[in-house]
Each structure stands twice: as C-alpha cells, then as structure tokens.
Amino acid sequence: MLEPIRHERSDAARNRVAILQAAERLVAEEGAGTVTMDQVACAAKVGKGTLFRHFGDRCGLMRALLDERERSFQEDFIRGPAPLGPGAPARERLVAFGERMLEHIEIQGDLLAAAENGAPGERLRHSVYGAYRAHVVALLGDTGYGGEIGYLADVLLASLVSELVLHQRRVLEMSSEQLKSCWGELVRVVLPAG
Amino acid sequence: MLEPIRHERSDAARNRVAILQAAERLVAEEGAGTVTMDQVACAAKVGKGTLFRHFGDRCGLMRALLDERERSFQEDFIRGPAPLGPGAPARERLVAFGERMLEHIEIQGDLLAAAENGAPGERLRHSVYGAYRAHVVALLGDTGYGGEIGYLADVLLASLVSELVLHQRRVLEMSSEQLKSCWGELVRVVLPAG
DNA sequence: AACAGAAATGGACCGTAGTCCGCTAATCGC
DNA sequence: GCGATTAGCGGACTACGGTCCATTTCTGTT
Numbered sequence: 001m002l003e004p005i006r007h008e009r010s011d012a013a014r015n016r017v018a019i020l021q022a023a024e025r026l027v028a029e030e031g032a033g034t035v036t037m038d039q040v041a042c043a044a045k046v047g048k049g050t051l052f053r054h055f056g057d058r059c060g061l062m063r064a065l066l067d068e069r070e071r072s073f074q075e076d077f078i079r080g081p082a083p084l085g086p087g088a089p090a091r092e093r094l095v096a097f098g099e100r101m102l103e104h105i106e107i108q109g110d111l112l113a114a115a116e117n118g119a120p121g122e123r124l125r126h127s128v129y130g131a132y133r134a135h136v137v138a139l140l141g142d143t144g145y146g147g148e149i150g151y152l153a154d155v156l157l158a159s160l161v162s163e164l165v166l167h168q169r170r171v172l173e174m175s176s177e178q179l180k181s182c183w184g185e186l187v188r189v190v191l192p193a194g
Numbered sequence: 195m196l197e198p199i200r201h202e203r204s205d206a207a208r209n210r211v212a213i214l215q216a217a218e219r220l221v222a223e224e225g226a227g228t229v230t231m232d233q234v235a236c237a238a239k240v241g242k243g244t245l246f247r248h249f250g251d252r253c254g255l256m257r258a259l260l261d262e263r264e265r266s267f268q269e270d271f272i273r274g275p276a277p278l279g280p281g282a283p284a285r286e287r288l289v290a291f292g293e294r295m296l297e298h299i300e301i302q303g304d305l306l307a308a309a310e311n312g313a314p315g316e317r318l319r320h321s322v323y324g325a326y327r328a329h330v331v332a333l334l335g336d337t338g339y340g341g342e343i344g345y346l347a348d349v350l351l352a353s354l355v356s357e358l359v360l361h362q363r364r365v366l367e368m369s370s371e372q373l374k375s376c377w378g379e380l381v382r383v384v385l386p387a388g
Numbered sequence: 389a390a391c392a393g394a395a396a397t398g399g400a401c402c403g404t405a406g407t408c409c410g411c412t413a414a415t416c417g418c
Numbered sequence: 419g420c421g422a423t424t425a426g427c428g429g430a431c432t433a434c435g436g437t438c439c440a441t442t443t444c445t446g447t448t
Contacts, residue, residue, distance in 0.1 A: 009414060012426060033314075036404060047428025052406060113314045120227070120307045124361040147383070151376040154362065158352040167318040168348065182345040189341070190383055203444060206396060230434060241398025246436065390448090397442070405434090412427070418420085 016054050018044040023061055032062060032114040059122070062115035066108060073104055074131055090142035091191050097135065098160055098183040105165045106176055112162040132157055143191050152190065159186065210248050212238040217255055226256060226308035253316070256309035260302060267298055268325055284336035285385050291329065292354055292377040299359045300370055306356040326351055337385050346384065353380065 008016075022044035026035045037058060041048045055061040063070075082088040083096040105112060116123045123129055136153040145152065158164075160183075168174045174182075202210075216238035220229045231252060235242045249255040257264075276282040277290040299306060310317045317323055330347040339346065352358075354377075362368045368376075 009425060011414065015427085037406085038404075041428090048405095048430095049407080049409095049428050050426075053426070056406095058405065117311065117314055120311055120357055121361050121365070124358065125365065147379050148372075148376050150366070151362075151368075152380070154358060155349075155353040155380060158355065158358055159349040161352065163314055164318065164348060164352055167315050168345075171315070171319065172344070174345075178342075182342050185341050186346070186349060203395060205444065209396085231436080232434075235398090242400095242436085243398055243438080244396075247396070252435070392447090393445095395442105395444075398439105400438090402437075403435095405432105407432075408430090409428105412425105414423105414425080416421105416423085418422105 012054075015044070015046050015050055019046060019051055019054060019061075020064060023065055027065060027111065032065075032110040037061075057118065059115050059118040062111055063126075063128070066111055066115055069104070069108060070128060073100065076100070077135060090139040091187060091193075094136065094139045094143075094156075094191070095184050095187050097139070098156075098187065099180045101132075101160045102165060102176060102179050102183065105160075105162050106169075109162060109166050109169075113166060116162060129157070140191075145191060156187075156190070159183070206248075209238070209240050209244055213240055213245055213248060213255075214258060217259055221259065221305065226259075226304040231255075251312065253309050253312040256305055257320075257322070260305055260309055263298070263302060264322060267294065270294070271329060284333045285381065285387075288330065288333045288337075288350075288385070289378050289381050291333070292350075292381065293374045295326075295354045296359060296370060296373050296377065299354075299356050300363075303356060303360050303363075307360060310356060323351070334385075339385060350381075350384070353377070 019040060023035070023040045026039055026043060037048065037051055040061070041051045044051070051061070055064055077084050077093075077097055077100070079085055083092045084100055085093075088096070133150075133153050136156055137149050140149045140152055165179065168179060169176070213234060217229070217234045220233055220237060231242065231245060234255070235245045238245070245255070249258055271278050271287075271291055271294065273279055277286045278294055279287075282290070327344075327347050330350055331343050334343045334346055359373065362373060363370070
C-alpha cells in the first residue's frame with residue numbers, strides 16, 4: 001500500500017500516497033458509495049488521468065483502500081493463531097473464518113460493497129476471491145468432505161458476500177451474533193461432526 | 195409485458211411495445227451487456243425520457259424483457275406439475291427448483307446478469323427475489339428443517355445467483371450437468387433424507 | 389365538436405466513470 | 419552537470435445512465 005511495486009518513480013510514489021490519503025479521508029467523511037473520482041483527484045491535487053493510471057478504475061481504488069486490512073486478515077487465517085490459523089480442526093477453522101469475514105464486513109461493509117460492484121464476474125476472477133477460495137478448499141479437503149470441494153467452497157463464500165450480509169444486517173435486521181450463529185450452524189450441517 | 199397496467203393511454207402502450215421489441219432485437223443482436231439506452235430509444239423511435247418513464251432504469255428494462263419467462267417459471271413452481279410444482283416431496287421440489295433455475299440462467303444468463311447489477315442490494319429487495327425466497331422458505335418449512343429457515347433460503351439462493359453460475363460455467367468450465375448434480379448434492383447434504 | 393385537465397413525450401441537459409495524448413520532469417549513462 | 423529517454427502527468431474529451439420540463443397528445447365531459 002505504501003511500498004513501491006518494482007521500481008516506482010519518486011513523483012509517482014508521492015502521488016499514490018497522496019491519492020490514498022485523500023481517498024481515505026473522503027470515504028471516511030461521506031461514505032464509499034458517494035465519493036467521486038473527481039473529488040478524490042481534486043483533493044489529492046492530482047489529475048484524473050493519474051488517478052486512473054494508478055488504480056485502473058473505481059473498484060481498484062476501493063480495493064487499494066481495503067488492502068491493508070485484507071492483508072492482515074489473510075495473514076491471520078494463513079499463519080495466525082488458532083482457531084482462525086493452523087492448529088485447530090479444519091471445521092473449527094472454517095467457522096472462525098466465516099465469523100472473521102462477518103466482522104470484516106461489519107467494519108468495512110460499504111467499502112467492500114463499493115469494491116465489489118464492478119463488471120459482472122470480475123469479483124470472482126480477482127485474486128482476493130481466489131485466496132479465500134483456496135483457503136476454504138484447503139480446509140474442506142482437511143475435513144475429508146466427499147463431494148465437489150470447489151463447488152462447496154463457492155457456495156460457502158457466496159453466503160458471505162458483502163451484498164447479502166449487509167442486506168441481512170440492515171434490511172432483515174439480523175444481529176451480528178445471529179449471523180455468526182447461523183454461519184456456524186450452516187458449517188455444522190454441511191460438515192457433520194467428524 | 196404487453197397488457198396494460200391499470201389504465202394506460204394508447205400512445206403509451208404503443209411506445210412500450212415498440213421499446214420492448216427494439217430492446218429485444220438489440221439484445222439478441224449484440225448482447226445485453228453492451229446495448230445502450232440511447233440505442234434502444236433510437237431504435238424504438240422514442241425519446242430517452244419515454245424510455246426511462248416506462249422502465250425506471252436500465253435494470254428495469256432488462257427485467258421487463260425477462261418478465262414473460264420469469265412469470266412462467268414462477269407459475270411452474272407454484273402451480274405446475276411435480277416435481278417442480280406441488281405433489282412431490284419438498285426436498286425433491288427444491289432440487290427441481292434449483293435445476294430449473296440453472297436452466298433459466300443457461301438461457302437468460304447475460305440478461306439476468308444485466309438485470310441484477312443495479313444499486314447494491316437492490317436485487318435482494320426486489321419482488322422477484324422475494325418470490326423465490328418465499329418459495330424456498332415454504333419448501334424448507336415442509337421438510338421440517340430445524341434451523342433458521344430464512345437464512346438457509348438466502349444461502350441456497352446465493353448459490354444460484356447468475357453471476358456465480360455464469361462464472362462456474364464459463365470460467366471454471368463446469369457443465370450444466372455437473373452444476374445440477376452439485377446442486378442436488380448440496381440439497382441432500384443440507385436436508386438429510388427424511 | 390370543442391374544451392380542459394391529465395398524462396405522456398422527447399431531447400437538451402447533467403454528473404460520473406473512464407480514455408487519450410501532447411507536455412513535463414525524473415532518471416540514467418556519460 | 420547535461421542531454422536523451424521515457425515514465426508519469428493532467429485535464430480536455432467521450433460515452434453512458436439518468437433527470438427535467440416546456441410542449442404535445444390523448445381522453446372524458448359537455
């Protein structure tokens with residue numbers, strides 16, 4: 001996020017940081033859904049072209065803002081302490097994974113939603129989804145689940161999509177606790193105690 | 195789709211039909227994702243304002259194009275022959291429902307994707323989703339499933355979202371048969387034989 | 389048939405995401 | 419330091435979805 005990729009020119013690095021700071025502030029002030037790219041460019045004292053050169057498109061900028069937390073999340077479930085990280089039985093790790101994802105959505109909801117509504121299917125092709133999926137696939141493999149592991153991983157992740165979770169929280173008025181408990185129940189139903 | 199709602203003025207009815215025909219042709223010719231509202235308005239020899247007055251927004255137009263098939267789909271699972279309609283055990287009806295939905299996506303994939311990527315959460319608030327959800331909830335009730343029925347309905351429907359299914363078909367290169375069999379397996383796992 | 393009120397129309401207009409390309413300035417070899 | 423090279427810059431421009439409202443067209447009433 002603030003480290004150069006390859007060999008970034010100094011002015012480019014300066015601008016990238018300026019953009020991220022401006023974007024972060026604006027998103028905090030008025031929400032990820034309503035901030036415009038013009039606003040960000042203007043606040044960062046940078047041309048629009050520069051903005052798009054750095055982040056590709058609106059979703060790319062939002063993803064960059066999420067990147068830090070995303071990274072630490074991934075770090076936690078790959079190498080962190082149990083039950084999220086290695087050490088606990090796969091089924092418990094999966095429960096913990098979902099709970100952590102729900103917390104992630106709780107905190108970063110609007111930003112996640114803004115980062116995900118790009119071209120259809122883009123989300124699923126992106127490396128972040130790939131990382132989640134690989135993790136879930138690995139856990140399912142460890143439980144000795146007999147069916148199509150990849151399919152089940154996609155289904156489980158589909159029930160943790162931010163759009164759906166935000167709907168459950170805000171429209172259906174389910175509490176975080178309810179959602180976590182439902183997720184746990186779902187995992188238990190799909191992967192009967194082993 | 196071609197019947198007046200309430201008391202539609204004759205010119206309005208004419209224009210609505212013209213728009214739907216033009217849109218249908220253009221979508222068939224170049225895909226639902228790329229047709230623009232200007233193109234449709236122009237082809238239908240109608241002002242842009244008229245287009246938006248009739249259908250609200252782009253998704254509304256796409257939904258209107260889907261409406262006929264959507265209606266017959268709903269008719270089938272509410273009143274049609276078993277196993278999709280009443281008569282079969284709930285679990286089998288649910289399997290049939292998913293299979294039918296997969297076929298629906300197979301045929302109307304791009305149009306569905308275009309109809310669904312509106313404002314975040316709009317899809318879930320729309321009456322079409324409501325109808326599906328009510329149906330699944332009813333079926334789950336009939337199976338005597340013990341957990342949170344509404345939650346499970348949302349999860350099951352999330353695994354039938356067009357974005358995901360199109361990804362599974364086109365990127366993961368799963369066949370329709372594979373998808374159907376995976377869906378059946380999923381239902382069987384979630385609702386153990388009763 | 390003529391009128392009044394209501395409903396529908398169309399296209400100019402707006403805001404926003406994203407592109408393009410001539411210009412600027414950082415970097416590197418000398 | 420000093421050019422040459424080229425990554426990076428910026429903002430005018432385009433494309434598209436969506437809104438607005440003065441004007442036109444329909445319809446029920448007399």
